[in-house]
Amino acid sequence: MDSFVGNLSLTNRALLVAILVILTRPLFLSIYNLVWHPLSPIPGRKTWAASRLPFIWALIRGKIVQEIEDMHRRYGPIVRVAPNEVAYAHPDAWNDILQAKAGHLPFPKDPTWWAPMPGVAPGLVTALDHYLHAAIRRQLSPGFSSRALTIQEGVVHQYVDLLVQRWRETIALGHGETEVDVMRWFNYLTFDILGDLAFAESFECLQRSEYHRWISLIFDNLKFNGAMISARFYPMVGSMLARLIPASLSKAQKEHAQLVVDKVRRRLENTSQRLDFMSTIQTTIQNSDRKGGKGLPLNIVHSTFAEVAIAGSETTAMALSAALNLLIHNVDKMEVLVREIRGKFRGYDEITVQAVRDMVYLNAFLNEVLRLCPPVPWMPPRRAPEGGGMVCGKWLPGGTRVSITFTSMHREPTSFQAPSSFCPERWLPEAIENPNSPFYNDKRHAFQPFTIGPHSCIGQNLAWAEMRVALAKVLWTFDVAAPKDEKKWVVWESLRTFLLIEKKPIGVVVKLRAD
Template sequence: MSLLQSIVLVPALALTYAVLKIFYNLFLHPLRSYPGPIIGRATALYSDKATISGNLPQLLHHLHLKYGPVVRITPNELSFIDADVWKDVYGHHATAFEKDKMFYGPDSYGTPAGIIRADNAAHARQRKLVSHAFSDKALRDQEALLKGYAELLVTKLKELGAKGMKTDLVKWYNFTTFDIMGDLAFGEPLKLLEDAKYTPWVNSVFGHIRLVAISQVIRRWGFDKLFQMCIPMKAKEQRKTHMRFSSDRVDARLAKKTDRPDIWTYVLRHSEDEEHKGKGLHPTEMHSNGAIFMLAGTETTATELSGLTYFLLKNPAKMARLQEEIRTAFSTLDDLHMNELSKLTYLNACLEEGLRMYPPVPVGLPRTTPRDGAQVAGSWVAGGTTVMLPQYAAYHSPSNFKDPETFVPERWLPEGQAEYGSDHKDVLQPFSYGPRNCLGKNLAYHEMRLILASVLLNFDLELCEEAEGWPKQENFILWSKGPLMVRLKAVN
C-alpha cells in the first residue's frame, strides 16, 4: 500500500468507525429507549463540552425539565432526579454499584487508596477508624477550638466594619473553615484569619479542582497518559508542592505525642485498641485522607455559608426572622454552644433551604451498575451503565419541590406543610447517602450553625450592588465563587 493510499485510508476508517459507533449508540445500544438529546445519546462530546465549560449542573437541570426524571446524557450514562435513586444506587444494599472510575480516577497518593477511592472492604476498615474523629463526643471535645476561630472571625470583621470597608464574605468564610480544618487535620492552623489572606497552598487547592474536572473528560477518551505528558513542568511542580504540603503536615502531626482533640488523636487512639489491632491506616491512606479532609471539610462548608448568606440578604424578611431567633436565644459569643444552636428551628430550616438552593456539590456522584444490571428508580438499567443523581437538577426540579427557584425555609417547618407538604424532601441528601456518605456531616452542620450565628449575632449585613446575580457561576465539581461583597454594621 502506498503512502498516499494510507493517508486516505486511515481517516476513512476513522470516519466509518465513528459513523457505525453513533449508529450503534442511537439504535442498538441497551440504553436506546431512554430519552435525551440526540447528540448526547450519540456521543459523550455533548456532556464533556458542558463539563469543560463549567455549566454541567445547569445543563442537566435544563435536560430534566425537558425530558423528565431520567435522561440519557451520554451513550452510557443516565441521570436520575428521583429520590429512590439514593436507596437503589447509594444505599446500604447497593454495594454492587461501584464508584465510576472515569469520574474518580486514581488516588494521587498511590495505593492503598484513601477513603474516597478505596474498595468496599478497605473503605469499611478506614471509615470505622476515622469515624471516631467525627463522633458526637469528638465534636463536644472540639467545640472550644471551633468557637475560638468563630470569635477570631468576628473580631476581624469588626475591624473591617469599623473602617466602613466593603467585605468579601466568601474569603472570610474560607479563611475560617480552612483554619478550622487545618487545625483538625494537620494539628496546626493555617493562620488565614490571622493574616487575612490565602496561602499559596490554599490557592493551589482552588486551581486543582478545575484540573480534576478536565482530567475526567481526558480519561473518558483514553488520553490520560498523553495529557499527563503535556502538563507544563510548572504545573506539575505546583501539583507536587500541593501534595507534599499536605503529606508533610500529616507526618509532622503524627510524629507529635499529644491528646489535643484533632482527627489523628482519635484515629491513633483507636488504632491501638484490641478491635483495630493490625487494621490501622497505611501511610498512603493517611496522606490521602488528610488531603480529603482539607478539601471536603473546607470549601464545601464555606460554599454553603456564602450561598445561604446571599439568599438571606435577597430575602430581608427571612433574614430578619433568623436574626431575631439568634439574638433572642443568645447575648454573646460565649453563649453559642453546640446543643443550644442545634435547637434553633429556623436556623436549621435556613440551612436545609440553602443546601437545596445552592448545593456545594451540584453534580452527581456517579456509580456503575453491576454486570448483570439493576433496578434503579423503577427502571431496569443494563450492566456497566453509569448512573447518578445530580443534586442541583434534583433540588430545582418542580417535580420534587413546589416553587423550586424560591428561597422558602418555611417548607422545612411544620408551618409550611399546608403549602409545601407535597415536596419530596427525601431527595435532599447534600452529604450523599448510605455507607459512603460524608463522615463529617455533623461537624459541618455545627460549623455552619456556629459561624453563621456568630456573624448574624454581631452584624447587620447589606448586599453590595456588585454582588447582584452572585449565584450565576461556573462549576467544576465545586462552584467557582466570585466575591460576595457586603457592608457590615456591628450591633450590640
C-alpha cells in the same frame, strides 16, 4: 472508482479500508447509540446520547450542572446524558444507587471519575474498593462522632470568634461599616478549623487575613484535574495531555503533596491526647509499630487527609457563603432569622453548639440554603453492578454510569412546590404537619445534601455545628446588607462547577448591630 481501487496493491487496499473504518466508525457508533443502544428509550438530547463529547465540553466549560439541569426540566427526572450514562432527579435514586441491598453492595464508584491520579494512593474519597473505604472510614469515625464534637466545640468557637474580631477591626477602619468578601472569609474560617482538627495546627488564614499557600495550590489544581479526568474517556488524548502539563503546575502538585506529608508527619509526632480526626489513626499506627500489626499505610493516610482538607472545609465555606448571599437578597427572611437569634441569646457567649442545634427557623433557613445552593452540586457517576441493576423501576445493563445532580434533584418540580424559590417555610413544622400548607406534599426525602449510605459525608455533624454557630454569631453581632452596586451581586445559578463550585467574590456590607 472501481478502476482506482483495482489499481491499488493489496497493502494499499487494506490501508484504504482501515482509513474508511477509522473515518466512519464514529458515525456508525453514533447511529448505534441513538437507535440500538439499550439506553436509547431514555429521553435526553440526541447529541449527548450519540457521543460523550458534548458532556465533556460542558464539563470543561464548567457548565455541566446547568446543562443537566436544563435537560431535567425539559425531559423529566430521568435523562440520558451520554451514550452510557443516565442522570437522576427522582428521589428513589438515592436508595437505589447508594444503599446496599440484599445480594449486592451499593453501586460501585466509576473509576473513570473516582480513581486517584496516577502515582497517588487512594484515600477516603477515591478508594474504589468498598472494603478499603470501610477500613479508612472506621479509623476516621471516632474523630467525627458526637462525642468528639463536644470535645472539639472550643476549636469551632475559637475561629468563629476570630472571624468576628477581624470583621470588627475592618468595620473600625471603614468608619462604621465595610464590605467584606464572605466567600474569602468563610474559606479562611473553615480551613483554619480543619487544619486544627486534622493536623493540630491552624493554617492561620484568619490570623494573616490571607490564604495559606496550600489552599491556593488546591484551587489552582481543580480545573486541570477536571480536564485530566475527562481525558480518561480517550486514553490517547489523556497521554498527550499529560505531556502538556506545565512545569509550574507539576511543581505545584509536588509542593502540594509534600505539604500533606509534612503536616501528617508533624501530627503523628504530636503526643497530644485530644480527640481529633487523626487520633485513632495515630493510635493504630503506634500499636502496629509495637505489636507488629498493620495500620493504614502512610500513603493512604496522606491521600485521605489531602481529601479531607478539601471536603471538610470547602463545602462548609460554600454553604455559609450561599447563606449570606441569599440572606442579603431576601430581607423578609433575614428579619425572621435575626429576630430568632437575637431573641434567644441575650449575650454572645450564650451561643453554643447545643443551644443552636434545635433553633427552628435557623435550621429551616440552612436546609433551604443547602437545597437551592448545594455546596457539591454534582455527584460523579457510579456504575451499575455486573449483571445490571434497577434504578427508579428501570433495569440498567451492568456498567451503565449513573449520576445524581444535587441541584436538579433539589429543584425537581415533581418533588418540591415552588422549586426554584427560596422558601425556608417549607421546612417548618407547620408545613410538614398541616395539609393546607402549600409545601405539605413536598417530597423531603429527595433532599439529601450529605448523601446517604455507607459513603455519606462523614463530617456532617461538624458541618452543621460550624454553619449554625458561625451564622448565629455573625448575625447576633452584625447587621448585613447587599452592596449598593448591583454589579457586585452574585447569581448563584451562574457560578461554574469544576468538580467544586468556582470561587467568585460575594460582597456583603456589614456593620455592628444597631440595637
